[in-house]
Amino acid sequence: MRYNYHVESVIHVKNLVKSFGKTPVVKDLSFDVNKGDVFAFLGANGSGKTTTIRCLLDILQPTRGSALIFGNKFDLALASRIGYLPEERGLYTNAQVMETLVYFAQLKGMTTADAKQKALKYLDRVELSAHHATEIKKLSSGQQQKIQLGITLINAPDLLILDEPTKGLDPVNRSLLMELLDELNENGATIVFVSHQMDEVEKIANRLVMIKNGSQALYGSLQEVKKQFGTNTIHITYQGEIPSNDAMYRSSSIENNVAELTPTSETSTNDVISHLIQHNVIINDFTIGTPSLQDVFVKVMKSEQY
Amino acid sequence: MNHIYLIAQREYIRTVRKPIFWISTLLLPTFIILVSFVSGYSADQAEKSIQEEAQNAQSILLYDPLTFIPEAFVIDPLEKVQDIDEAKSKIIDGSADALFIIPEDITTTKKVEVYTQDTGVMSLGKFDPVVQSLIGASVASQLDPQLQPLIGGGVTIESTYYKNGDRTEISLEKYVIPLAAFALYFLLVFMANNFLLTSVSEEKENRMIEIMFSIVERKSLIWGKIVGITLIAFTQIAVLVSATALIIYFSTSNFDIPIDLTKIVFDPVNISLYLFYILSGFLIIASVMVGVGSVMPTYKEAQSFSSIFIIASIFPMYFFSILLQEPTGTISQIVSYFPLTAPMVLAARLTLDALTATEIVVSSALVILYVIGGFYVAFKLFELGSLEYNNKVSFDSIKEYLIKKSN
Numbered sequence: 001m002r003y004n005y006h007v008e009s010v011i012h013v014k015n016l017v018k019s020f021g022k023t024p025v026v027k028d029l030s031f032d033v034n035k036g037d038v039f040a041f042l043g044a045n046g047s048g049k050t051t052t053i054r055c056l057l058d059i060l061q062p063t064r065g066s067a068l069i070f071g072n073k074f075d076l077a078l079a080s081r082i083g084y085l086p087e088e089r090g091l092y093t094n095a096q097v098m099e100t101l102v103y104f105a106q107l108k109g110m111t112t113a114d115a116k117q118k119a120l121k122y123l124d125r126v127e128l129s130a131h132h133a134t135e136i137k138k139l140s141s142g143q144q145q146k147i148q149l150g151i152t153l154i155n156a157p158d159l160l161i162l163d164e165p166t167k168g169l170d171p172v173n174r175s176l177l178m179e180l181l182d183e184l185n186e187n188g189a190t191i192v193f194v195s196h197q198m199d200e201v202e203k204i205a206n207r208l209v210m211i212k213n214g215s216q217a218l219y220g221s222l223q224e225v226k227k228q229f230g231t232n233t234i235h236i237t238y239q240g241e242i243p244s245n246d247a248m249y250r251s252s253s254i255e256n257n258v259a260e261l262t263p264t265s266e267t268s269t270n271d272v273i274s275h276l277i278q279h280n281v282i283i284n285d286f287t288i289g290t291p292s293l294q295d296v297f298v299k300v301m302k303s304e305q306y
Numbered sequence: 307m308n309h310i311y312l313i314a315q316r317e318y319i320r321t322v323r324k325p326i327f328w329i330s331t332l333l334l335p336t337f338i339i340l341v342s343f344v345s346g347y348s349a350d351q352a353e354k355s356i357q358e359e360a361q362n363a364q365s366i367l368l369y370d371p372l373t374f375i376p377e378a379f380v381i382d383p384l385e386k387v388q389d390i391d392e393a394k395s396k397i398i399d400g401s402a403d404a405l406f407i408i409p410e411d412i413t414t415t416k417k418v419e420v421y422t423q424d425t426g427v428m429s430l431g432k433f434d435p436v437v438q439s440l441i442g443a444s445v446a447s448q449l450d451p452q453l454q455p456l457i458g459g460g461v462t463i464e465s466t467y468y469k470n471g472d473r474t475e476i477s478l479e480k481y482v483i484p485l486a487a488f489a490l491y492f493l494l495v496f497m498a499n500n501f502l503l504t505s506v507s508e509e510k511e512n513r514m515i516e517i518m519f520s521i522v523e524r525k526s527l528i529w530g531k532i533v534g535i536t537l538i539a540f541t542q543i544a545v546l547v548s549a550t551a552l553i554i555y556f557s558t559s560n561f562d563i564p565i566d567l568t569k570i571v572f573d574p575v576n577i578s579l580y581l582f583y584i585l586s587g588f589l590i591i592a593s594v595m596v597g598v599g600s601v602m603p604t605y606k607e608a609q610s611f612s613s614i615f616i617i618a619s620i621f622p623m624y625f626f627s628i629l630l631q632e633p634t635g636t637i638s639q640i641v642s643y644f645p646l647t648a649p650m651v652l653a654a655r656l657t658l659d660a661l662t663a664t665e666i667v668v669s670s671a672l673v674i675l676y677v678i679g680g681f682y683v684a685f686k687l688f689e690l691g692s693l694e695y696n697n698k699v700s701f702d703s704i705k706e707y708l709i710k711k712s713n
Contacts, residue, residue: 107522
């Protein structure tokens with residue numbers, strides 16, 4: 001049965017509930033991911049993100065509600081259009097690099113010749129072509145993660161679902177992954193990813209849903225979500241020591257001489273900056289805008305309002 | 307279907323290229339010899355029972371027109387007869403246990419005929435020791451050097467068997483097909499299924515299962531593995547058959563094979579039944595392996611847990627002598643209907659002609675139900691346990707899951 005809720009909708013989750021025994025893990029969750037989105041799926045550990053993804057991919061059966069991909073309940077006919085990188089992921093460590101990539105490409109419906117060509121192209125892109133005949137167990141951890149990603153990307157999917165794709169990656173490989181995701185998105189792929197690295201999310205995501213204890217806490221475009229938390233947050237680069245003053249502002253992050261200060265309802269941004277100068281803080285640079293996603297995330301997780 | 311083929315192909319290639327596969331395949335004959343050694347006690351007991359059975363015979367008729375056997379040796383249960391046809395009819399109607407015919411020209415023919423009851427494969431040569439010792443004692447008492455060659459197995463004994471009034475044939479050739487069937491059963495059920503357990507456990511242990519679930523159907527994944535592993539077993543069989551053929555080919559100049567290969571009986575009904583029992587036995591244990599591999603977090607734990615089921619399934623081997631002597635007895639009947647032992651015991655009883663047509667039909671239907679039930683539970687356990695990476699699935703959660711699913 002096909003549902004046309006939204007012409008551009010790639011993922012449609014409506015009133016999704018998933019319980020294990022009597023314990024609800026996902027509670028009445030709803031959101032849409034549109035075609036071309038780089039969509040962040042955020043939440044603390046154990047908040048129900050992986051369970052929601054498993055429901056989307058029919059690995060788990062929802063207790064109630066619907067989870068649709070390309071307008072349909074997931075079935076394996078869609079597998080060739082989807083690339084899934086689960087949180088719990090491994091490899092056939094005794095197998096060779098090339099045969100692993102080709103095997104999964106074939107399972108996703110590619111011909112052997114096409115699979116080999118795509119595998120070589122991918123290995124070349126991630127600088128592993130010299131290792132095509134190497135047993136996976138002989139590769140470094142970072143190289144193995146590139147193979148895991150290769151399994152996900154080899155069929156050039158229309159939709160990528162990545163559960164913590166940067167987990168365990170060093171900065172170089174993390175940067176390479178971001179480039180790859182950018183390329184795929186530019187080529188029309190929709191990307192849904194789970195991450196705890198809010199700086200990465202801010203760099204690449206355009207929309208997000210944040211869940212807390214299985215329920216939706218925030219949902220919308222990155223800017224919309226951040227605006228809900230004000231537009232008067234002061235981001236400063238400074239020298240000296242920022243004094244503590246709860247009556248005047250709240251500091252959400254202070255490290256490496258970079259701080260994020262949000263005035264209270266009784267004060268203005270000018271009051272805060274004047275206060276800092278009076279306390280011999282040298283301000284090198286400052287901007288006023290929305291809080292960082294890191295700040296938003298911490299607020300949501302600590303707040304009882306959500 | 308393509309997924310099953312791809313998975314089967316991968317399972318096959320990854321296994322046959324491991325050196326351990328070839329080592330274990332070639333070590334199999336050694337293992338079989340060891341098993342024979344272990345079951346030696348059972349065979350010894352069986353031989354003693356056969357001798358006891360011969361000694362406990364109530365009536366043995368002796369046709370000896372020239373009184374080759376001295377009268378002094380003709381004591382109960384031995385009874386001398388004059389009418390050979392009447393004596394044979396007593397064997398046919400079952401009123402006598404055996405008839406020994408000592409020909410007039412025994413010194414030249416060196417041959418004694420024995421007519422007796424067919425009580426299964428164990429009745430083969432049952433009275434041979436009695437005849438040999440009788441001849442030996444008679445020769446010793448006559449002190450005739452010309453008769454000396456008859457002592458110590460110098461007499462050939464030709465046996466004729468009767469069952470329910472009909473003459474039957476008991477020959478080793480009859481057991482070639484059943485023995486081949488048991489070898490096939492052993493390979494498929496125990497060795498191939500061990501590969502299956504390894505494969506299911508590794509899939510989980512390697513954390514590949516979730517990716518696989520997003521690409522292939524769970525049933526395809528399992529059937530692909532089963533098909534691949536069956537092909538692996540056939541490869542082992544091909545290797546072993548080739549090795550055996552080579553040994554026979556190179557050895558025929560040195561010793562005689564005690565089996566006339568041209569006399570091997572190819573009964574299509576029995577062969578079909580053997581194949582059915584082999585396949586069903588394989589599938590029942592395969593379902594156990596899938597279930598165990600799914601609920602245990604590591605291969606090591608799965609292997610130790612699965613050994614309980616393996617021991618249960620080879621349990622009939624420990625009392626094989628009872629099966630041979632009483633193939634329709636209570637114990638044989640019980641183990642014929644226990645899921646893990648049914649295929650092996652039914653195949654054994656078929657060999658011993660101890661299965662009625664009704665029993666074949668009923669037991670076959672039950673075995674099919676066991677296979678279906680086994681895979682139903684195995685797939686449910688696979689659904690339940692395959693994503694439990696670090697924990698064993700508890701019995702309570704299995705119970706809850708199965709009850710919930712069936713409601």
